[in-house]
Structures are given as C-alpha cells and as structure tokens.
Amino acid sequence: MNSTSLLVFDGLLLVSIVSLAWAALASIDARRSVILFMAFGLVLALAWARLRAPDVALAEAAIGAGLSGALLLAALHDHDRTAAGVGSSSTQNQTSAGLTTVIRWSVTLLCAALAVGLGWALVHVFDHPANDALARAVAENLDLSGVSNPVTAVLLNFRAYDTLLELAVLLTAVLGIFALGPARAGYQPAGLIFDGLTRWLVPVLILTAAYLLWVGAHAPGGAFQAGATLAAAGVVLRLAGRHQIGLPAARTLHIVLAAGVGMFLLVGFALLATGRAFLGYPPAWAGSLILLIETAAMLAIAATLVSAFVGGQPESVTIDNEE
Amino acid sequence: MINALSSLLILAGLFFYIAGSIGLLRLPDLYSRLHALTKADNLGLGLLTAGMALQMPNLMTALKLVIIWLAILVASATSAHLIARHARRRESRS
Amino acid sequence: MLTTQLLYALSGCVIVALGLRSALLHSSLLQRVLAINVMGSGVFMILLAVAYRGAEVAPDPVPHALVLTGIVVAVSATALALALARRLAAEQDDD
Numbered sequence: 001m002n003s004t005s006l007l008v009f010d011g012l013l014l015v016s017i018v019s020l021a022w023a024a025l026a027s028i029d030a031r032r033s034v035i036l037f038m039a040f041g042l043v044l045a046l047a048w049a050r051l052r053a054p055d056v057a058l059a060e061a062a063i064g065a066g067l068s069g070a071l072l073l074a075a076l077h078d079h080d081r082t083a084a085g086v087g088s089s090s091t092q093n094q095t096s097a098g099l100t101t102v103i104r105w106s107v108t109l110l111c112a113a114l115a116v117g118l119g120w121a122l123v124h125v126f127d128h129p130a131n132d133a134l135a136r137a138v139a140e141n142l143d144l145s146g147v148s149n150p151v152t153a154v155l156l157n158f159r160a161y162d163t164l165l166e167l168a169v170l171l172t173a174v175l176g177i178f179a180l181g182p183a184r185a186g187y188q189p190a191g192l193i194f195d196g197l198t199r200w201l202v203p204v205l206i207l208t209a210a211y212l213l214w215v216g217a218h219a220p221g222g223a224f225q226a227g228a229t230l231a232a233a234g235v236v237l238r239l240a241g242r243h244q245i246g247l248p249a250a251r252t253l254h255i256v257l258a259a260g261v262g263m264f265l266l267v268g269f270a271l272l273a274t275g276r277a278f279l280g281y282p283p284a285w286a287g288s289l290i291l292l293i294e295t296a297a298m299l300a301i302a303a304t305l306v307s308a309f310v311g312g313q314p315e316s317v318t319i320d321n322e323e
Numbered sequence: 324m325i326n327a328l329s330s331l332l333i334l335a336g337l338f339f340y341i342a343g344s345i346g347l348l349r350l351p352d353l354y355s356r357l358h359a360l361t362k363a364d365n366l367g368l369g370l371l372t373a374g375m376a377l378q379m380p381n382l383m384t385a386l387k388l389v390i391i392w393l394a395i396l397v398a399s400a401t402s403a404h405l406i407a408r409h410a411r412r413r414e415s416r417s
Numbered sequence: 418m419l420t421t422q423l424l425y426a427l428s429g430c431v432i433v434a435l436g437l438r439s440a441l442l443h444s445s446l447l448q449r450v451l452a453i454n455v456m457g458s459g460v461f462m463i464l465l466a467v468a469y470r471g472a473e474v475a476p477d478p479v480p481h482a483l484v485l486t487g488i489v490v491a492v493s494a495t496a497l498a499l500a501l502a503r504r505l506a507a508e509q510d511d512d
Contacts, residue, residue: 007421010421010424010425011424014424014425017428017432018428018431018432021432021435021436021455022435024451024455025438025439025443025448025451025452025455030448033447033451034447037451037454040455040458041458044458044462047462051425051466051468051469051476052475052476053476053481053484056465056488059485059488059489060461060488063489063492064488064491064492067492068495071492071495071496072447072450072451072495074499075447075499075502075503076447079506104442111434111435111437111438111441112434114433114434114437115430115431115433115434118430118433118434119426119427119430122426122427122430122463126422126423126426130470134477134479135470135475138479139475150475151478151481153478154478154479154481155482155485155486159479162482162486166486166490169490169493170489170490173493173494173496173497174493176497176500177496180500180503180504181503181507191408193404193405194401194404194405197398197401204394224485224488224489301489308492308493311499311500312500
C-alpha cells in the first residue's frame, strides 16, 4: 500500500521534472526558458530530498535554481539590450530548411540512441548488488573524521583534495570573469517596499548562512549551502541598489576570493610541516580544522558567486587606481 | 482525527492553488493574473502549512513551518508589487 | 521490477538526452548554456539514483559529495560561459 503510493508520487514527480525540462529547452522565448529552468531546479530539489540527499537538495535549491537563475536572468538583461542579436539568430534558422531538418532529425536520433544506451547500461548495473565498499569505508571511519555528517566528512576530510581543486575551479572562473570586462551597471536604489524587504531579509540570510555552516558538521548543511545563502544576500543587496555593501572593496575582495584555496593550502602545508600527510588531519583536531576551512570556503564561495552575478571587474578597482 | 483534519486543510490548500493556476491561465491581463495568483497561492500555502503543522512531532518544528509561511508571504507580496510596478512603468512609457 | 533507483536513473538518461539535443541544435548561446545545465542535472539524477539504498539503509555519501561538487562547478562554469557570451556580443556590436 505504502510502496504503490510512493510509486505514484515518484511517477508524478518525474513526469513534471521531465516536462519542465522539455518545456524549458523547447521554448523559443529565452525569458520563458530561464523561468522554466528555475522551476525545473526547484522541483529537482524536491526529487533530491525524495532520494534522501538533503545536502544536495539544499545546494540545488540555493545554487542550481536560485543563483543559476539569477545569473541567467542577468545575462538575459544584457541579451535584451543587444536586441539585434535575437533577430539574426532566428533568421539563421530559416535558411536552408531542408538541410536543417536532416540535421535536426539525425541529432535527435543520436541523442535518443545515447539515452537508450545509457539506460540499457544502467538496467544491467542495477541487476547486480550495490558495491558498498566506499560507503562502508566512510561509515567505519566516520568517528575519526571529526564530523558526524557523512557527506561533510567525505567532502572535507576523506576527499578534501577534490574540494581544494573545486575551490580552485571557482577561483579560476572568477578570474576569467574579471578578465573579460567591466562589471554590469548597478541597479537603481530600491523603492520603499523592496528596500523594506531587504532590511530584514539580508540579516536573516546572513544568520541562516552562519547556522548552515555550523550545523553542517552533524546535520545536512555545510560550506557550500552557507556560501550560496550568503551569495543570495549579496545579490539581494545588489538588486536593491546598494552596490557598496554587496561586495567588499577591491583589496579585501581579492583576499576573500583566494581565501578558500588559501586556507586549504595553509592547513595542508602546516600539517605537512608537522610531519603528517598533506591535509591529513589528526583526529583530535579534525573538527576544528574542518570548521576553519569551511568558514574560509563559505566566504570565498559567496564572494565568487556575487562577483559572477556582477559579471565583471567591479567598479571600485578603477576608483582605487584614480586616487 | 488529527490526520483527517490535516488532510482536510491540505486539500483546501490544494483547491486554492488550483484556483490560482486557473486564474493565471484564464484571466485577461497581467494585473488580474498577478492578483489572483498572489492571493490564492498565499492562502493555499497558509492552509498547507496549517495542515502540515498538525503533523509535526513538536511545537518548535510547527513554529518553523509558520515562519517559513510568513517569509514566503512577504517575499511573494513584494515580488508581485515589483512586477506590477514594472509593468505599469513600461505601459506609461510606451 | 521497476524499482525507485531504475525509475530515477532512466529519467536521468532522458534528461541528459534532451539537454544534449538542445545544446547541439539551439542557436542562441544563452539557451545552449541552459541546455548544458539541464544535461548536468540529468547526470546528477543518475548519480543520486545509484547512491539510493532504499528507505531503511542510509544512502551512499560519496556520490552525494560528487553531486555537490558538480553543482558548484556547474554554476561557476555557467558564470564564465555567460561572461564569455556577453563579451562576444560586445565584440560583435563593435564590428
């Protein structure tokens, strides 16, 4: 009885997810695509919660739906300003209609073949019992890791090197964004109602981010979700026209952006200097070291995501040079 | 008994969500659609929250749900205001 | 026979195929970036379906960590791609 109702729920959820994905991808209007994509991200967060992945659900709702949507909407705003671009791309579609139809059909068939191949491989994978070696290794060593949330333990202790490289990817992306041009123009100061919303929303977001950072050690949460919440606060400040406090000033911003990778390297080399492996935390210190690294990572992730939303080198840098 | 009351509240909330969606699809212009959607969805969420709050094990979790509802109430009212104001400005410009 | 894992994994495959098709066929850069994001979400769904162990046993945390890393890397790649698109549009305007 219970399993059939769960099956119905799964079926409905998956049908709505796939239809939202199809609607977002097939839409000709870019704005509609972006809004449907945000809805897709939110329903996906529901699916992650159903699959017993609450950390991933939090991250998907905050980063995948919220911040990706904000980035796409900001890009759409630029897109609208250069409206000629839209016209030229649509005329390209009409030329050589016959060839285009052949290409469309062959690409569709290839993608369908890919889906069938993947699906067939997965059906065979699920025929065998699950290989639990890694999960058992994590469960056995969880006490030594310094935290009790297994996902945080994997991210910041057992596979800390991967997280270090991921923060390096974030840093590289923001360096690329800074190198590509100046920031977008700021927004005008908000009216009474939006300003009132900002006044209480931003402190609540900051408090929630601190809570998510702290609770990540023993419950779903952690540096990424906290960083995304903090980034949401920065984006809201930016949208309300308060550019000066959305991001720190130039020198501080550069330090904060590098702090994620920097703290990791600092801890790693300090441990190396004391004779242990690189990022091999001693079990007694593991919890505190993880919290230290997570705090720096949270600030770095928040600064990176707000800088990405801003879209380029912030204005304050040029103002500094003029002085 | 509690389950029956919960189910009733959740079904009432669902009814208001459906009403809001029908309003979104069927009403003629932006303002009336915004009006129907915001009002109906907020009430639907309130009823849904009340139904779920009855299912919670302790008072603190139920209070968290109510806080979520209040936050969404303010956020959706503000975004409806912003959308309507933007549409009004665009109308008066063209 | 159609367990939860299989259902979600197959849906993930469908989403990957849909995203790939749109990424190859769309002409607008913005919608291609969006399609690649959808593809990524499909891959995450496959990973999380593989990690699911049912209602009683705790799920496998390693694919969860992979997906979390993937989400963050996807958003940073999206941000860089959108900045590149913006710069491309600015260059085309100057011509």
